[in-house]
Amino acid sequence: MDKGKIAEWLAQGSVAIPKLLLQHYKQLGLSEVEFMALLHMHSFMQEGIWFPTPAELAERMTLTPAQCMETLRKLLQKGFISIEEQVDEQAVRSETYSLKPLWEKLVHYLLAQSLTEEKKERQEEEQ
Amino acid sequence: MDKGKIAEWLAQGSVAIPKLLLQHYKQLGLSEVEFMALLHMHSFMQEGIWFPTPAELAERMTLTPAQCMETLRKLLQKGFISIEEQVDEQAVRSETYSLKPLWEKLVHYLLAQSLTEEKKERQEEEQ
Amino acid sequence: MDKGKIAEWLAQGSVAIPKLLLQHYKQLGLSEVEFMALLHMHSFMQEGIWFPTPAELAERMTLTPAQCMETLRKLLQKGFISIEEQVDEQAVRSETYSLKPLWEKLVHYLLAQSLTEEKKERQEEEQ
Amino acid sequence: MDKGKIAEWLAQGSVAIPKLLLQHYKQLGLSEVEFMALLHMHSFMQEGIWFPTPAELAERMTLTPAQCMETLRKLLQKGFISIEEQVDEQAVRSETYSLKPLWEKLVHYLLAQSLTEEKKERQEEEQ
Numbered sequence: 001m002d003k004g005k006i007a008e009w010l011a012q013g014s015v016a017i018p019k020l021l022l023q024h025y026k027q028l029g030l031s032e033v034e035f036m037a038l039l040h041m042h043s044f045m046q047e048g049i050w051f052p053t054p055a056e057l058a059e060r061m062t063l064t065p066a067q068c069m070e071t072l073r074k075l076l077q078k079g080f081i082s083i084e085e086q087v088d089e090q091a092v093r094s095e096t097y098s099l100k101p102l103w104e105k106l107v108h109y110l111l112a113q114s115l116t117e118e119k120k121e122r123q124e125e126e127q
Numbered sequence: 128m129d130k131g132k133i134a135e136w137l138a139q140g141s142v143a144i145p146k147l148l149l150q151h152y153k154q155l156g157l158s159e160v161e162f163m164a165l166l167h168m169h170s171f172m173q174e175g176i177w178f179p180t181p182a183e184l185a186e187r188m189t190l191t192p193a194q195c196m197e198t199l200r201k202l203l204q205k206g207f208i209s210i211e212e213q214v215d216e217q218a219v220r221s222e223t224y225s226l227k228p229l230w231e232k233l234v235h236y237l238l239a240q241s242l243t244e245e246k247k248e249r250q251e252e253e254q
Numbered sequence: 255m256d257k258g259k260i261a262e263w264l265a266q267g268s269v270a271i272p273k274l275l276l277q278h279y280k281q282l283g284l285s286e287v288e289f290m291a292l293l294h295m296h297s298f299m300q301e302g303i304w305f306p307t308p309a310e311l312a313e314r315m316t317l318t319p320a321q322c323m324e325t326l327r328k329l330l331q332k333g334f335i336s337i338e339e340q341v342d343e344q345a346v347r348s349e350t351y352s353l354k355p356l357w358e359k360l361v362h363y364l365l366a367q368s369l370t371e372e373k374k375e376r377q378e379e380e381q
Numbered sequence: 382m383d384k385g386k387i388a389e390w391l392a393q394g395s396v397a398i399p400k401l402l403l404q405h406y407k408q409l410g411l412s413e414v415e416f417m418a419l420l421h422m423h424s425f426m427q428e429g430i431w432f433p434t435p436a437e438l439a440e441r442m443t444l445t446p447a448q449c450m451e452t453l454r455k456l457l458q459k460g461f462i463s464i465e466e467q468v469d470e471q472a473v474r475s476e477t478y479s480l481k482p483l484w485e486k487l488v489h490y491l492l493a494q495s496l497t498e499e500k501k502e503r504q505e506e507e508q
Contacts, residue, residue: 003492005241006260007484009147014397016141016270022170023187031189032163043149046427060150062158103388111384114132130365133387134357143268143397173300230261238257259495268397274390276424277441285443286417297403314404316412368386 015043021106028105029078036061037071038080041097050086050096080105142170148233155232156205163188164198165207168224177213177223207232269297275360282359283332290315291325292334295351304340304350334359396424402487409486410459417442418452419461422478431467431477461486 017039025035040060044052054068061068075081080102086094144166152162167187171179181195188195202208207229213221271293279289294314298306308322315322329335334356340348398420406416421441425433435449442449456462461483467475 003485003488005237006263007481007488009237009260009264010399010401010487011481011484012146014143014145014268014270014399015149016143016268016395016397017166018141018391018395019139019170020136020391022142022166026187026189032160036159036162039144039149043146048429060153062153100388100392103392104384106391107384107388110136130358130361133390134354134361136387136391137272137274137360138354138357141270141272141395141397143270143395145264145268147264175302227261227265230265231257233264234257234261259491263401263491266400268399269403270395270397271420272395273393273424276396276420280441280443286414290413290416293398293403297400314407316407364390 015039015046020110021102024106024109028080028109030080033063034071034075034080037068037075038099038102041081042099045097045099051094052097142166142173147237148229151233151236155207155229155236157207160190161198161202161207164195164202165226165229168208169226172224172226178221179224269293269300274364275356278360278363282334282363284334287317288325288329288334291322291329292353292356295335296353299351299353305348306351396420396427401491402483405487405490409461409490411461414444415452415456415461418449418456419480419483422462423480426478426480432475433478 030038037057040057041052044050044056049056054065054072057063057068057072058065063071072081076083080099082098082101084096084098086096088094157165164184167184168179171177171183176183181192181199184190184195184199185192190198199208203210207226209225209228211223211225213223215221284292291311294311295306298304298310303310308319308326311317311322311326312319317325326335330337334353336352336355338350338352340350342348411419418438421438422433425431425437430437435446435453438444438449438453439446444452453462457464461480463479463482465477465479467477469475
């Protein structure tokens with residue numbers, strides 16, 4: 001068992017998932033499989049792969065490429081991810097996924113929830 | 128929109144998932160739903176809840192408590208988690224889940240994989 | 255080299271640090287040593303040690319217990335941490351550190367910064 | 382206070398630091414400032430900046446560019462980081478930092494420590 005191998009494993013690092021998302025994805029309308037697809041996309045993007053294909057996702061998931069394609073389609077349609085066009089220095093166009101809509105949905109949910117709580121507290125005070 | 132609320136959100140923090148696990152859970156025999164159940168258990172344990180109930184898991188997952196119970200049973204049976212008995216200072220017994228078996232399975236897989244690679248390299252050299 | 259040991263190492267997990275804090279601690283008035291002290295406190299608190307002593311911090315840092323005490327004093331005085339009193343079920347009082355002031359300072363800074371940017375943009379539009 | 386801004390903050394994400402490193406950097410011979418320099422390098426590399434300059438580091442640290450240069454020099458000399466040469470598809474050469482030596486040092490330390498513990502246990506059993 002060589003040391004270099006273990007060092008390589010430690011070097012792989014981790015993906016950090018905000019607890020807020022872990023605790024509220026259900027209320028946002030995400031299933032566990034969809035959450036995992038987003039997690040894989042996030043991880044791919046950290047590795048510099050900005051537009052992972054259904055086949056690439058399927059290599060890491062228990063889904064077929066067709067099922068991954070369907071999951072991506074749903075995530076786009078439900079507004080959790082978007083596709084952005086990039087133009088690089090050589091004027092070459094390329095597409096990247098963006099998870100920005102996911103974070104916006106989360107903030108929207110948290111703000112609505114905190115407004116509801118405030119309202120409730122005020123009503124209780126008035127009684 | 129008050130500042131304290133946003134500060135509270137930032138303070139929630141994140142759960143870190145090793146990329147090695149994210150890339151190989153499929154080969155270990157875990158489904159996406161089982162992975163998510165483990166992730167929730169890990170998060171509960173970080174909050175000091177060492178033996179989350181099916182009902183507690185079901186609050187955060189899109190599963191019913193019965194389905195969470197079934198998932199926990201499967202994770203135990205397939206050897207991804209174990210139940211450990213703790214005895215505290217007042218001699219009160221309590222049970223906690225342990226994810227140690229999961230990490231042992233991952234290391235076992237990684238070692239086997241690196242042995243296979245070494246063998247292949249040696250065979251290629253010999254030819 | 256036994257597998258159990260490597261599994262134990264992987265099981266240790268990671269502490270997640272928001273990039274926002276990493277990029278702006280300097281502007282908040284934190285030095286590198288103070289940042290590290292906060293990081294150790296955060297890690298201790300995740301382990302269930304809510305009021306790490308200067309001696310406990312000194313075991314992990316290159317500082318003496320007296321220097322750790324001085325660092326804690328400064329962090330309290332500059333308003334990055336606070337001490338909160340807890341009363342448990344048996345009415346036993348205990349003290350815990352809270353990092354909430356740190357997150358409030360960060361949000362305060364980010365909001366001020368985004369207001370300044372907006373103002374600048376508006377002024378540029380008017381010209 | 383617009384929602385998009387808060388979403389952007391959440392989207393920034395976190396850097397995950399292995400607790401093993403946090404608990405043992407002192408024994409590896411790293412100071413707090415050196416640890417922070419490594420953390421910034423890691424974060425830059427995640428952003429795709431593989432060879433951060435002293436000036437770039439100095440923007441985020443309380444050090445001057447000259448002090449950052451000196452810190453990088455020390456980290457190289459003490460064997461915590463290395464410089465690797467990359468050749469891209471257009472045969473353009475570029476240099477990148479690598480943190481692999483850091484992880485190797487950590488594994489080396491952990492293995493030595495676990496051997497010492499085993500020896501001690503065996504000696505205690507023999508008595």
